[in-house]
Amino acid sequence: MTGTDSKTKSGRVIVIVLALAVIMGAFAVFLTMNTERINAQNAQYLQGSTQQSARRISEWMTDSQTEVKLLSSMYERGLTRAEDASIEGIKVLAETTKFDYVTFSAMDGLTIDDRGQTGNAADREYYVRGIEGDSGVCATDDSLFYGDLSVIFYTPLRYDGEVIGVIAGAYREDSMEEFLATYFFGEQTSTYLCTRDGTVVAHSSSLAYANEVGNAQDLYFENGSTSDISRADLEEAFHNGSSVTFDYKGESGSGMAYVMQLPDYDWMLMRTFPSSITDDMTASANLAGMVFVSLVALALVAVAAYFLVQSIRQRSKLISESEHVTGIVNSSLALFRRFAVIDLTRNTYEYLKDDGINDDLPRHGEYNMFRYYWQTRFSDEEEAERMKAMLTPEYIQEHLTADMPYLHLEYRLTDPATGDVSWNQASMIPLVRDNNGVVQSVLMSVQDVTDVKEREIANHNALEDAFREAERASKAKSDFLNSMSHDIRTPMNSIMGLTAIATMYLDDPERVKDCLTKITTSSRHLLGLINEVLDMAKIESGNLGLSEEDFDLPETVESLLSIMTPQINDKKLELKVEIADIQHEHVVGDPMRLQQVFVNIMGNSVKFTPEGGIVSLRIKELPSRIKGSGCYEFTFSDTGCGMSEDFVKKVFEPFTRANDSRVTKVEGTGLGMSIVRSVVNLMNGTIDVQSKLGEGTTFTVTVYMKLREGDSHDLSTFEGLRVLVADDEESACESACELLRSVGMEPDYVLSGEDAVEAVRRAVDEARDYVAIILDWKMPGKSGIEAAQEIREIVADDLPIIILSAYDWTAVEQEARAVGVDAFIAKPLFRSRLIHVMKGLLEAEVDEPVSEYEVLQQSDFSGHRVLLTEDNSIAAAIALDILGMTGLEVDHAENGRRAVEMLLDAEPGHYDLVFMDIQMPVMNGYQAASAIRAAAEGKGLDDIVIDARPDLADLPIVALTADAFADDVARSRAAGMNAHMSKPMEIELLVKTLNEWL
Structure with a gap:
């Protein structure tokens, strides 16, 4: 091998070593980059998560403060004396809140919670501030009744503007832990709610170490910390309410923590991000690269060794090996796009x-x-x-x-x-x-890093979507409460107006009786709305339930008109009501929900129809496709501002209102029509709308209701009798005539007061006298009263003249009686109402409807003994008086446990029936009913051993409670009760129930 070859081979080895160094350096950059990126990503995730939780906690605190203020406000309205203030009166209202417990503190500091525990809160922060007239929130690690950590929302209770006590709602430590619980990538982390000095108010973990953290600043880890803040900086951030990230170390481990101030509150929220999660993520991200680079490094070392050992080989083979090494280096660089x-x-x-x-x-x-x-x-x-x-x-x-x-x-x-x-x-x-x-x-x-960046963007968008959804939910709640406020004012205005009228006519018993009847109708509607507010969660989720009870369609329609007529009169609108082909007036269904649909639709017609316009209602019975049920069509029309085609498509969406300058000042949130559609769907019905901008709107509601047997009447006395009908609307005349023909009479009709007078005069001349005359009150030209005055001059005094009107006729009753009017019938003209009035005028004796007092006086249940279970002393006193008027012997038990004990102590057959309240201390009504049925088999209470009492298996138990929803009825049945009566007590239903079970 030549020197040149040796130098070449040595040079190649050096190149390989340098390449290995480059790869290792690049891998080090890769590791560093991944670590820094994951740390930065986790820091952003921690901050985003904490900020989202801070907004949620702030909204929760605001909602809780609103709840306790609403609780105080609602209770204040029911107080008649300052001395009556007690926790007993707040219990029913407190059931609707989310608090773990609710307390009432009197002026002397004596405090009782809704479970009956008593104590003295005179030295408690919330009591002192509440007595001074302040509302707010505070925290304690030694609650009055439980000695644990609690977050307390308080507000003063006033009577005639003076503070008479403090109402407080509290969340206990377990609830706060559940509320603050947080998980990052499947691992639980710690969240702390703190005061501005770092004191921990609540935490998210039930582990032992969480209870030992008294001050969030104590978690600060200074030695070896990568944070660029000092302990002093952290304390200053808490003091100033600033957001800051720092490293922590505690019994639970170490990691990164982020602290920020709650929006609108002086409290701070701190959340930790354990380093174990970051380490796992970094290790996972680096593992693949580490394995790959290790393999590459080993390969390069092997190649270098191979070159040294095989240095004597031919040049061509060295070149081949060099190319092979170059390929490996290029493969290792695949971790990066460019170097x-x-x-x-x-x-x-x-x-x-x-x-x-x-x-x-x-x-x-x-x-x-x-x-x-x-x-x-x-x-x-x-x-x-x-x-x-x-x-x-x-x-x-x-x-x-x-x-x-x-x-x-x-x-x-x-x-x-x-x-x-x-x-x-x-x-x-x-x-x-x-x-x-x-x-x-x-x-x-x-x-x-496209994939990583896209995930970051997706996470950011998800956080923004969650924020918008939280805002939408908050707005939905506010809008719903505004809508219900408007709906509640409608019957309340009627009650106040009718009360004023009754006060002005105290010397007119009939007028006062009429006002009281209408007040009762509006009060029942108001009670239904209150029930609706209490059932808010079901309405918002669309999980509405329907009750099934017997009712008469005419009463529901008359109730609707009683509620809406004052508003119609105030806006000077014309009301038209028409019925057609009503064969079945007695039905089974939910009259309160049906009336809710009617009030919402007609209320909108009144709101959006200008003065002088027309609001109309048409009722028709259609052929039914469901056996045993009637199909009813209700058509509501108006000549109001109408809706655009685009808005008609979304009119049933929640919180939707038209963007029209003509209606922007009209109250409402757009929630009513969404509820209407939900109710109609539950009734197996349909609702359609047709509208044209500037011309008016028509809603058509079709529902199915079960039929029940109505009252049977002997109509033979009506056969062939002639009756005259006068109304300026031909359709109304034809409808009335059809109804008269259905009871066997022979009617004629005219379209004005003048024609009515002429028709009567002609009938007298031809000796074909009418047996009764029905006149519409308001007709153009000659009114119904003016026509009646002239007709009375023509015919005998015993000929009945009846005024037909869709309006409140009490204002002209005296004038009408003076000119000879015998009776009044309210529109729309139902068959049962017509028969009742005609029988009263044409037959010798007709039984008048009796009052509730007379119903009680006529009921005799002497010889029967009942047990009344009721914890509220006022409600018990009222029930004892009412039941006593029927001749019953009544014993009283103040709670469910006492009722069970009294039944077990009494001889079999001693009690014939039990009235059972539901919400009671010691033992509620469901538990008591279950215990009574269990006693029939010899199963006693925990501390009472009894012999079997088979008589208790058949003892009638009737729920008498304010829990009036359909699922409440089902739950009472499941507990062993035989029937269900809702408060306030209805006399007719009470007597009916007593007759059924006694």
Whole structure:
């Protein structure tokens, strides 16, 4: 072997060794880059997660503060005396909140919670501040009743503007741990809610070490920390409410922590990111590269050894082996897209690998050419300017200081041919520095990080989507409450107005009775709305339930008109109501939900119809495709502002309102129609809408309801009797005549008051007198009352004259009676109402409906004994009085356990029936009912052993409770109860229930 060959072989070995060094250096850059990228990514993830949680916790605290204020406000409205304030009155309202427990503190500090525990809170922060009239939130690690960590929201309770106590709602430590629980990549981490001095208020972990962290600042790890802040900086950040990242170390391990102030609150939120997660992620990311480079290094070592051992071989074989080594080196460089050595002092560059450049740029040349080439590759001008500045020798030398081992440059490229976007990360490592530490040359490696960047962007977008969804949920809740506020005011206005009318006519019993009847109707509607608010979660999720009860369609329609008529009159609108082909008026369904649909639709018609417009309702029974059910069509029309075609398509979407200047000042959130559609769908019905902008809107609702047997009447006395109908609407006349013919009468109709007078005069002259005359109240020309006055001068005093009206006729009742009007019928004209009025006028005696008091007086259940289980003393006193009026002997138990004990102590057959409240202390109604049924088989309470009582298996148990929803009824049945009555107690239903079971 010649000297030249030996030098060549030695040179090749040196090249291989240098290549190995380059690969190892590149791999070191790769490892460093991955570690730094993962650390930076995790820091961003930690900050984003903490910020999202901070917004969520802030909203939760605001919602909780609102809940306790709403609880106080609702209870204040029900107080009639300051002395009546107690936890008992708040319990029912407190059931609707999310608090673990609710307390009431009197002025002297005596405090009781909703489970009956008592204590003195005079030295508690929330009591002191609440008595001073403040509302807020505080934390304690020694709660009054449980001695644990609790977060307490408090507000004063006032009566006539004076503070009479403090209401507080609290979350206990377990709830806070669950609420703050956080997991990163399947591993639980710690979240701490702290005050501004670092004191831990609540934490997310139930592990022992979490309880030992009293101050978040104690976790600060100074020795060996990579944080660029000191302990003093951390304390200042807590004091100022600033956001800061620092390294921590504690019993749970070490890692990175991020702390920030809660929006709108002085409290701080700190979350940790364990280093174990970062280590696992880094190890996983580096493992593949480490294995590959190790293999490459071993291969290079083997090749070098091979060259040394085989140095005597022929030149041709050495060349072949050299090419083989070059291929291996190129393979190792596959970890990166490009490698280049840049000499900043000589203004040169040389590519060791140049994937993606093709022939556009030489492998080596002047660095100015290198920079110019890459500046032209950016289609985005802002990106081009940024990279132009970063690639200058001055920028590189300024940022690659002695303390900075590498420099990362991340940039985005767009393929001009395909438009595809890719992300690259260029890393520069100093190769040579001068005596002053200034970089002279660098090794630049370029890695494609498109997948990582896309994941980062996706995570960022996901966080933004979550934030927007949280905002939407918050807005949905606010809009829903605004909508329900509007709906509640509708019947409340009716109640207030009718109460004022009744006060003005105290000397007119009939007028007062009519007002009280309408007040009862509006009150029941208001009660339904309150139930709806309490069932808010079901409404928001669309999980509505329907009850099934007997009701009469005429009563539901009259209730609707009683509620809406004051609003219609206020806006000076004309109301038209018409019925057609109603064969079945007695049905089974959910009248409250049906009325909710009607009020929402007609309420919108009234709101969006200008003064002088027309609002109409048409009711028709259609042929039913469901056996045993009736199909009813309700058509609501108005001459209001109408809707555009685009808005009609989304009118049933939640929170949707038309963007129209004519309706922007109209109250409402757009939630009502969404609820309407949900209810109609549950009734196996349909709802359609037709509207034209500027001309009006028509809603058509079709629902199916089960039929029930109605009252049977002897109509033989009506056969062949002649009746005259006068109404200015021909369709109304035809509908009334059809109804009269269905009961056997022979009707005629005219279209004005003048024609009615002439028809009566002609009938008298021809000796074909009418037996009754029905006149519409409001007709153009001669009104119904004016026509009645003239007709009374023609006919005898015993001829019945009836006024038909869709309006509140009480204002003209005296005038109408004075001119000879005998009766009034409200529109729409239902068959049952017509028969009742006609029988009262044409037959000798007709039973008048009795009052609730008379119903009780006529009911005699003497000889029966019932057990009333009720924990509320006022409710119990009312129930005892009402039940006593029926002749019943009534015993009272103040809770479910006491009721069970009284039944076990009594002889078999001593009690004939049990009325059972549900929400009670000690033992609730469900538990008590289950215990009574279990006692029939000899299964006693935990501390009571009894003999079997078979009589208790058949003892009727009736739920008497404010839990009035369909699932509450089902739950009471499952517990062993026989029937269900909701509060407030309805007299007719009470008597019906007693008759059924006694």
